[in-house]
Amino acid sequence: MGDIRIAVIGMGYVGLTSGVAFAKHGFKSVCTTTTPTKAEKLNRGTPPFYEPGLGELVKDLVNKGTLSGSIDNIKAVKESDITFICVGTPSLPDGSADLSYIVASTKDIAQALKGHKSYHLVVAKSTIPPRTTEDLILPLLEKYSGKKVGLDFGLCMNPEFLRQGQAVHDSLYPDRIVIGEYDKKSGDLLENIYKNFTCPKLHCGIREAELIKYAANSLLALKISFANEFARISEKLKVDVYKVMEGVGYDFRINPKFLDAGCGFGGSCFPKDVNAIKVLANKVGVNTPLLDAILTTNQIQPNHLVELTKKAIGELKGKTVALLGLSFKPNTEDTRGTRALPIIKKLYEEGAKVKVYDPKATENFRPLTNLPLEYCEDWKEALQNADVAVIQSDWEEIRNITPETFKKLLKKPVIVDGRRTYDPTEMESIGVKYYGIGWKNQP
Numbered sequence: 001m002g003d004i005r006i007a008v009i010g011m012g013y014v015g016l017t018s019g020v021a022f023a024k025h026g027f028k029s030v031c032t033t034t035t036p037t038k039a040e041k042l043n044r045g046t047p048p049f050y051e052p053g054l055g056e057l058v059k060d061l062v063n064k065g066t067l068s069g070s071i072d073n074i075k076a077v078k079e080s081d082i083t084f085i086c087v088g089t090p091s092l093p094d095g096s097a098d099l100s101y102i103v104a105s106t107k108d109i110a111q112a113l114k115g116h117k118s119y120h121l122v123v124a125k126s127t128i129p130p131r132t133t134e135d136l137i138l139p140l141l142e143k144y145s146g147k148k149v150g151l152d153f154g155l156c157m158n159p160e161f162l163r164q165g166q167a168v169h170d171s172l173y174p175d176r177i178v179i180g181e182y183d184k185k186s187g188d189l190l191e192n193i194y195k196n197f198t199c200p201k202l203h204c205g206i207r208e209a210e211l212i213k214y215a216a217n218s219l220l221a222l223k224i225s226f227a228n229e230f231a232r233i234s235e236k237l238k239v240d241v242y243k244v245m246e247g248v249g250y251d252f253r254i255n256p257k258f259l260d261a262g263c264g265f266g267g268s269c270f271p272k273d274v275n276a277i278k279v280l281a282n283k284v285g286v287n288t289p290l291l292d293a294i295l296t297t298n299q300i301q302p303n304h305l306v307e308l309t310k311k312a313i314g315e316l317k318g319k320t321v322a323l324l325g326l327s328f329k330p331n332t333e334d335t336r337g338t339r340a341l342p343i344i345k346k347l348y349e350e351g352a353k354v355k356v357y358d359p360k361a362t363e364n365f366r367p368l369t370n371l372p373l374e375y376c377e378d379w380k381e382a383l384q385n386a387d388v389a390v391i392q393s394d395w396e397e398i399r400n401i402t403p404e405t406f407k408k409l410l411k412k413p414v415i416v417d418g419r420r421t422y423d424p425t426e427m428e429s430i431g432v433k434y435y436g437i438g439w440k441n442q443p
């Protein structure tokens with residue numbers, strides 16, 4: 001098994017953590033990127049982005065020689081037996097998936113397969129709309145390699161379900177592995193790679209595998225939007241939505257995960273993927289009122305948080321807001337789709353001045369807006385003399401701020417929580433005015 005060599009095209013969260021997981025399981029793995037500095041960094045044993053736990057693993061695997069980085073897709077594929085396509089599929093302006101990186105990397109793979117003597121397995125891991133593997137990747141591979149699928153090379157679609165911030169855990173211990181196979185030979189070969197992973201493995205068609213990924217992300221996003229709608233209902237009824245969802249989540253048919261109400265889901269996946277499958281469904285003549293509602297509800301939440309802030313401290317004009325957390329969730333420096341951006345824009349529309357702090361994401365946030373934010377070195381600086389603290393992502397460091405500290409630093413101790421970061425009763429017991437999404441005491 002150790003003889004099988006793996007090429008991973010793409011060095012983002014999916015590509016690098018997949019490469020790490022394969023290397024950890026004994027396969028010599030090379031991850032490619034178009035950015036030379038990223039490959040150099042990886043070859044020095046450092047991941048090109050922050051992800052908890054990844055640094056130690058990368059260092060170890062690079063030192064052992066099982067993991068390396070490269071900017072040469074063709075060489076990487078030529079020197080391997082299996083290639084995973086893990087490039088990004090960002091949104092186009094109409095919400096559909098931009099497949100240009102898929103096209104470019106597939107052409108490189110085909111080019112490499114041209115002179116290949118032995119059978120090679122190509123696996124699409126990127127999130128791609130159903131039919132992309134069969135209608136785009138397959139024909140490109142055959143056209144530019146002159147080889148035949150099923151004969152000279154195999155083809156699979158193997159979606160990835162890892163969460164940023166927990167990417168190492170999720171790629172080493174996935175809860176299932178979906179193997180969408182062109183034919184049995186391809187599927188069996190891929191299953192062999194995963195033979196030491198103990199989770200359930202589902203063999204299915206390629207298009208099913210593609211759609212499983214969109215369906216899974218849409219259902220998770222739906223759970224969040226559902227909790228958010230109930231949060232707004234709960235606030236009016238003076239009910240704690242977290243208690244409501246706890247009671248709902250104990251039902252084994254539902255489960256308690258992803259029912260945390262807040263200022264909405266961000267990230268590079270949920271907003272993009274729900275949009276992409278909605279656009280695709282509409283294109284093929286299917287109405288999607290449910291998918292539409294997931295996105296509409298998500299757009300309501302940031303404005304709603306600002307409305308709560310307004311109610312909590314009165315007109316925002318001339319007020320200073322300390323906004324804590326710029327990343328789309330804790331434990332990542334990623335700011336794609338972060339709810340911090342619409343919240344901050346709305347706060348400025350209302351005439352507030354905003355001081356911001358994030359443990360890791362400040363540099364990634366800066367290019368997203370020209371608004372005259374005050375970027376702070378630490379949360380103390382952000383809270384000092386602000387009229388209110390608004391919490392956007394609940395990093396542990398932010399979670400650990402005590403009620404006493406809020407009292408000491410803020411002009412008046414008022415918190416508007418977009419993530420239920422704190423225990424409201426603890427805050428209220430020492431005189432901090434605590435408001436937030438889905439909390440029963442409303443301003």
Ligand code: UGA
Nearest residue numbers: 160161162163164258259260262264265266267269328329
């Ligand atoms: C998500 C999925 O959870 C992964 O399974 C999937 O592989 C990944 O997308 C992907 O398609 O690549 P990720 O975007 O990294 O992972 O982060 P999540 O932990 O899912 O959080 C997404 C957003 O939802 C965050 O803004 C988070 O704050 C929010 N969220 C999450 C809630 O508002 N409430 C919840 O209960 C859970």
